[in-house]
Structures are given as structure tokens and as C-alpha cells.
Amino acid sequence: MNALRRDxxxxxxxxxxxxxxxxxxxxxxxxxxxxxxxxxxxxFGNYERLLTNAGxxxxxxxxxxxxxxxxxxxxxxxxxxxxxxALARPAVQRYWLLVVLVPLWISVLVRAFAWxxxxxxxxxxxxxxxxxxxxxxxxxxxxxxxxxxxxxxHYMVPYAVLPMxxxxxxxxxxxxxxxxGLGASRRAAFLRVFLPLSLPGLVAAGVLVFIFSxxxxxxxxxxxxxxxxMAAEWIKLQILDLVRWGMGTMLAxxxxxxxxxxxxxxxxxxxxxRLFGGARA
Amino acid sequence: xxxxxxxxxxxxxxxAWTTALYLLLPISIVVPVxxxxxxxxSLPYHAPSLRHYANLFTSEAWLGAVWQSFWLALxxxxxxxxxxxxxxxxxxxxxxxxxxxxxxxMLLPLIIPSIVYAVGLYRWFGxxxxxxxxxxxxxxHAVTGIPYVVITVSASLAAFDPRLEQAARGMGASxxxxxxxxxxxxxxxxxxxxxxxAFIHSWDELVMVLFxxxxxxxxxxxxxxxxxxxxxxxxxxxxxxxxVVFTVLLLWADGELxxxxxx
Numbered sequence: 001m002n003a004l005r006r007d008x009x010x011x012x013x014x015x016x017x018x019x020x021x022x023x024x025x026x027x028x029x030x031x032x033x034x035x036x037x038x039x040x041x042x043x044f045g046n047y048e049r050l051l052t053n054a055g056x057x058x059x060x061x062x063x064x065x066x067x068x069x070x071x072x073x074x075x076x077x078x079x080x081x082x083x084x085x086a087l088a089r090p091a092v093q094r095y096w097l098l099v100v101l102v103p104l105w106i107s108v109l110v111r112a113f114a115w116x117x118x119x120x121x122x123x124x125x126x127x128x129x130x131x132x133x134x135x136x137x138x139x140x141x142x143x144x145x146x147x148x149x150x151x152x153x154h155y156m157v158p159y160a161v162l163p164m165x166x167x168x169x170x171x172x173x174x175x176x177x178x179x180x181g182l183g184a185s186r187r188a189a190f191l192r193v194f195l196p197l198s199l200p201g202l203v204a205a206g207v208l209v210f211i212f213s214x215x216x217x218x219x220x221x222x223x224x225x226x227x228x229x230m231a232a233e234w235i236k237l238q239i240l241d242l243v244r245w246g247m248g249t250m251l252a253x254x255x256x257x258x259x260x261x262x263x264x265x266x267x268x269x270x271x272x273x274r275l276f277g278g279a280r281a
Numbered sequence: 282x283x284x285x286x287x288x289x290x291x292x293x294x295x296x297a298w299t300t301a302l303y304l305l306l307p308i309s310i311v312v313p314v315x316x317x318x319x320x321x322x323s324l325p326y327h328a329p330s331l332r333h334y335a336n337l338f339t340s341e342a343w344l345g346a347v348w349q350s351f352w353l354a355l356x357x358x359x360x361x362x363x364x365x366x367x368x369x370x371x372x373x374x375x376x377x378x379x380x381x382x383x384x385x386x387m388l389l390p391l392i393i394p395s396i397v398y399a400v401g402l403y404r405w406f407g408x409x410x411x412x413x414x415x416x417x418x419x420x421x422h423a424v425t426g427i428p429y430v431v432i433t434v435s436a437s438l439a440a441f442d443p444r445l446e447q448a449a450r451g452m453g454a455s456x457x458x459x460x461x462x463x464x465x466x467x468x469x470x471x472x473x474x475x476x477x478x479a480f481i482h483s484w485d486e487l488v489m490v491l492f493x494x495x496x497x498x499x500x501x502x503x504x505x506x507x508x509x510x511x512x513x514x515x516x517x518x519x520x521x522x523x524x525v526v527f528t529v530l531l532l533w534a535d536g537e538l539x540x541x542x543x544x
Contacts, residue, residue: 007375009456010370010371010374010375010456012371013367013368013370013371014367014368014372014380014383016363016364016367016368017364017365017367017368017387017427017431018383018386020360020364020420020423020424020427021386021387021389021424024405024421024424025389025390025398025424025425026389027401027405028398028401028402028404028405029393029397029398029401030401031401031404031405032397032400032404035404076296077296077299077300077303078300080293080296080300081296081297081300081301083289083293083297084289084293084294084297085297087289088288088289096297096301099301099304099305100304101532102305102528102529102532103304103305103308105481105528105531106308106524106528107485107502107505107521107525108485108487109485109502109505109506109509110308110311110505110521110524111307111308112509113505113509113517113518113521114307114308114521115307116513117310117311117314117322117513118307118310123322124314124323124324127323154303154304154307157300157303157304158304186290187290211392214394215394215395215396215397216394217395217488218487218488222509232394232396235397235400236396236491236492239400240491240492245404248400249400252396252397252400255396255397256393256394256397259392259394260392
């Protein structure tokens with residue numbers, strides 16, 4: 001009884017955050033799910049459009065394609081970066097970490113703006129290429145899928161590095177030394193010792209980058225220039241410009257379900273607490 | 282190289298260096314562009330010029346947006362830190378098992394895309410009459426800032442010896458006294474870290490703002506967004522440079538806090 005009463009005080013500490021979260025976060029999101037089956041009329045009419053409406057299907061296709069490319073590239077670049085960081089001397093590691101952490105926290109708008117400055121028709125890259133004489137016509141580097149992928153990979157590499165690096169740091173470096181000492185080449189030591197041990201981190205990073213990419217709004221909206229639509233921008237269009245709440249909330253619900261399903265599927269490999277804790281530690 | 286002389290091979294090093302340049306160069310390009318002497322986005326033609334910075338600091342629209350964002354970020358950070366810290370302490374003391382669900386709930390805003398939340402908020406705040414109001418944006422940013430605080434505070438609690446708390450309670454300290462004199466001083470650097478990240482979160486947040494504000498609340502990200510979509514003038518590059526400097530300073534402060542926590 002005494003213990004119970006003492007614990008009550010600790011439970012009370014959870015209350016402010018719990019109330020804020022349920023009333024101001026969970027409730028609006030539950031409402032989104034509710035609207036998707038009640039407007040314009042009750043039923044699953046909005047979801048039937050997934051099967052019949054070519055517009056929605058195209059948006060989902062684009063989203064999945066861009067997310068898959070982004071995830072693959074971010075993992076590839078991030079893996080090499082994490083590998084080099086994990087094997088570097090501690091003094092050097094600090095500088096490498098800055099390379100990852102500074103971009104991570106710089107405003108996504110600033111980064112999208114920088115890419116527009118570089119990649120647009122009169123941008124610095126095209127000017128440079130034309131000045132050197134490599135191309136006659138400016139290349140179309142932005143306001144298409146190419147631009148979106150360049151910007152999104154740039155955003156996602158740090159998120160790919162953090163979970164992979166956390167995993168790689170737990171690998172005992174003496175294992176690699178032992179493999180080399182026993183006569184394995186650098187390649188063999190990597191492929192047969194390091195790579196298998198780093199796989200859980202790789203999968204975690206892949207899941208994280210993929211679910212972040214799925215609902216990403218700002219970078220695709222700016223670098224896609226309204227021509228290449230991904231899920232988040234399409235939802236915004238439905239709600240704010242076309243006022244078709246049913247359709248907008250339907251795709252929003254699909255997005256949430258897809259993300260939660262991915263997480264549940266991989267929950268054995270991905271420890272969320274550690275993942276997000278690791279992202280700032 | 283560590284690990285008995287095993288370092289990364291030339292291929293991995295090459296890719297890592299290329300990636301580092303890819304991550305950093307585009308961000309640093311805004312520095313020369315902000316110093317251009319032209320009226321459009323370009324490198325300086327003749328000599329570097331500070332006219333776009335002058336333009337920024339005399340523009341009421343830009344300064345107004347900066348101040349609105351600043352006060353919003355401050356207010357929402359205070360709220361997020363208060364709620365998040367208490368919650369992290371409660372979860373820590375109650376143990377993983379019983380508070381697992383609460384912790385998962387607190388991390389939701391990191392997982393669910395902000396576009397989904399923004400859509401819901403648009404309708405919800407319409408009912409509560411919070412659209413285009415300072416209070417509305419503060420609440421939205423505070424709620425979504427809580428996860429950052431919960432994570433950093435939990436991390437510093439993990440290094441805190443629970444026997445200290447038990448000793449304090451055993452000697453008759455109330456819950457409030459234990460919090461104030463035993464727990465909070467120990468985890469202060471973690472709280473400050475959380476505050477920094479909650480602040481950056483609100484300061485940068487655009488998606489919710491696009492849905493729940495129109496004229497009265499006009500934040501800096503909103504102003505940048507309009508600038509990118511309407512007229513790409515070099516004042517934007519000056520804003521970008523100042524934002525980068527500001528973020529780097531906050532990160533540096535966080536690094537210092539971490540070092541203090543570890544020593």
C-alpha cells in the first residue's frame with residue numbers, strides 16, 4: 001500500500017506530457033484516420049480509389065521509386081562513411097562525426113535552397129559546365145526526380161550513418177586484426193567478418209531512412225518544383241488546394257499504416273529507443 | 282589506425298571523402314553567394330559585397346519573421362522541457378516494463394510524418410479556434426519537441442545512481458524536494474541538451490506552420506519558403522548563412538554541455 005502510494009507520485013510526473021500528447025497529438029491524428037472513412041460519405045470509398053484512380057497510383061509509384069533509390073544510395077554512401085569513422089583513430093573520429101552532425105542539424109530549407117542555387121538552369125553547376133565547355137545546353141538537374149533524389153540522399157545520409165556507426169562501434173576491432181593475422185586479405189576480412197557483424201545496423205538504418213523518406217515533404221516539394229509529386233505534397237494539394245479531405249486523409253492514413261507496418265515488421269532488428277537515442281548521443 | 286593496424290581500404294576512404302564533400306560543399310556554397318554584388322543568385326562578379334546582409338537587417342519583413350520564430354521557439358521549448366523532463370524522470374523511476382507504452386507514445390512524433398499531423402491539426406485547431414494564433418503554433422511545436430527532451434534526459438538519467446534518490450527519500454525528503462535538490466541538478470546538462478534540440482526543432486519547423494498559420498503568425502521558415510517559391514534573391518543566401526552559423530553555435534554549445542556531463 002505504501003509502495004503503491006509512493007509510486008503514485010512518480011506516475012503523476014508523466015501526466016503533463018501524457019495529457020499534451022493525447023489531446024494535442026494523438027487526437028488530431030486519430031481524426032485524420034476517422035475522416036478518411038467518413039468524408040465525403042461513410043465507407044471505404046476513398047480507399048477504393050487506390051485501385052481505380054490512376055493519379056493516386058502514379059503518386060504512390062513515384063514515392064516508392066524515389067524512396068527506394070534514396071534509401072539505397074544513402075545506405076551505400078553512409079556505410080562507407082561509417083566504416084571509415086569506426087576504424088579511425090579517436091582524435092580523427094571527432095572531425096568525421098562533425099561532418100555527419102552539422103548537416104543533420106542544419107535547416108532543411110537552407111539545404112534545399114543551396115541545391116536550387118547549384119542545380120537550376122542558370123545555377124552554378126550549369127554555369128561551370130558551360131564555362132568549361134563540357135555542355136552546350138544547360139542540363140536539367142532540378143525540378144525532376146533527379147533533383148529530388150540528390151536533395152533527399154543529402155538529407156538522409158546522416159540518418160543512415162548514426163545507427164550503422166552505433167552498430168559498428170560494438171564490433172571488436174581485434175576480430176579484424178585477428179582475421180588479417182591469420183592470413184585473410186583486407187577484402188576477405190571485411191566480407192567475412194566485418195560485414196556480417198554490421199548487418200543489423202545496416203538494416204536498422206535502411207528502415208529508418210525509408211520511413212523518413214516516405215512522408216518527406218519539404219525537399220521533394222522544393223526540388224520537384226510541383227512537376228514530380230510525392231505522397232506528402234499530393235496530400236497537401238488535396239487538403240489545401242482542392243479541399244478534398246477524404247482523398248487527402250486516405251493517403252495520409254495509408255502512409256501511417258505503411259510506416260507502422262514497416263516498423264513492426266523490423267521491430268526485432270530495430271530498437272527504436274536506441275535508434276533515436278543514438279541519433280543524438 | 283586502431284585495431285592492430287587495420288584501417289579502412291582505399292575504396293572505402295575514397296567513397297567516404299566524396300560523401301563528406303557531398304554533405305558539406307552545397308551548404309558552404311551559400312557563403313560566397315551571399316556576398317555577391319549582383320541582384321540575382323550568383324558568385325560575386327567584381328568584388329564581394331555586404332549589401333544583401335544590409336538588406337536583411339533593414340527589412341522589417343525578415344526581422345519580424347525572425348523575432349516571431351524566436352519567441353515561438355522559446356515558448357514551445359519551455360513547455361516541451363517541462364513536460365518532457367518530468368515524463369523522463371517518471372519513466373526512469375517506474376522502470377522500463379511499466380512505462381514502456383508511455384515512452385513509445387512520446388516518440389510518436391519522430392515516426393509519424395509531420396504532414397499527417399499537420400493535416401489533423403488544421404481541422405483540430407479549427408474547432409479549438411487556435412488557427413493562425415501564437416498559442417496554437419506554440420502548443421504544436423511543444424508537443425512535437427517533447428521526444429527530443431525525453432531522449433536526452435533519459436540518456437543522462439541512465440548514468441544517474443538510483444540509490445541517491447532512494448537515500449534522499451529514506452531520509453524523509455518529499456518527492457518535490459528529491460526532484461529539486463537531488464535529481465534535477467544531476468541531469469541539468471541533459472535537460473539543456475534537450476532544450477537546444479527542442480529549440481532547433483521549433484525554429485526550423487515549416488510543415489505544420491504551412492497548415493495552421495496564414496497572416497498573423499509568420500515565421501522565418503515560412504518566409505524562406507515563400508522566398509524560394511517566388512523570388513530567389515540573394516538576401517535568402519544571407520539568411521541561410523546566418524542560420525548555418527546559428528545552428529553550428531547551438532551544436533557547439535551542446536558539445537560543451539556533453540563534455541561537462543561526462544567529466
